[in-house]
Amino acid sequence: MRDSYIRDDPGFIAWQQGRTAEAAARYQAWTELMKQATARGVAVRRARIVSEPLSDYCRFEYDVTARVNLAGGEQVRxxxxxxxSDIALPGNDFWVFDGAYGKFNHFTGDGSSAGPEPFxxxxxVKLCVDAFEAVxxxxxxxxxxxxx
Known part of the structure; x- marks a missing residue:
């Protein structure tokens, strides 16, 4: 839900330098993990809420989505x-697993990770599931x- 995340991420830096294929390759481990999960029949859906025009970081995410997320079997919207504006959203990025538990991802003001919080x-869980489905x-x- 943020317009910027870890700005010193090597993948983001490579993308800024015009090396999109190299940027995407940095997330190969994630792509492989998603391939394994989706091969088992796990549905992985990712929704991104973005300001427009896109920030440079969200443009980076957009540019690598096909090579990273979609290549791993994720569905991305x-x-x-x-x-x-009319969707009640949790205050933090989150993941929900099997509709039973989840993890909030906390970030600092500059987009650095401030650590996860399982719940x-x-x-x-219902708040997050309902928000995600509406999005x-x-x-x-x-x-x-x-x-x-």
Whole structure:
């Protein structure tokens, strides 16, 4: 849900220098992990809520999504922030696993990781699942999304 994350990420730096293939290659371990998960029948869906025009970091994410996320079997959708104003969203990025537990990802103001926070409180899980489904329904599949 942020417009910028870890700006000293070597993949982001490679992308800034015009080396998109090298940037994507830095996430090969993630792509392989997703291939293994999706081969077992696990559905992996990722929704990105973004400001438009895209920040340089979100442009980087957009440019490597096909080579990293889609190549691993993830489904990715994009939702312009203006279209998310009426969706109740948790205050942090999150993952939900099997609809039963999750993990918040905390970041500092400059986008550095401040560590994860696991959760299994059914109320938090429901909040995150409901928010994600509302975003997913409204978001545009990566293959159709054209950043402003």
């Amino acid at each position: 994009w939702l312009p922030r203006r279209r998310a 299994d409180d059914p109320r938090l 997913w329904e409204r978001a545009v599949p990566h293959e159709e999304y054209r950043p402003a």
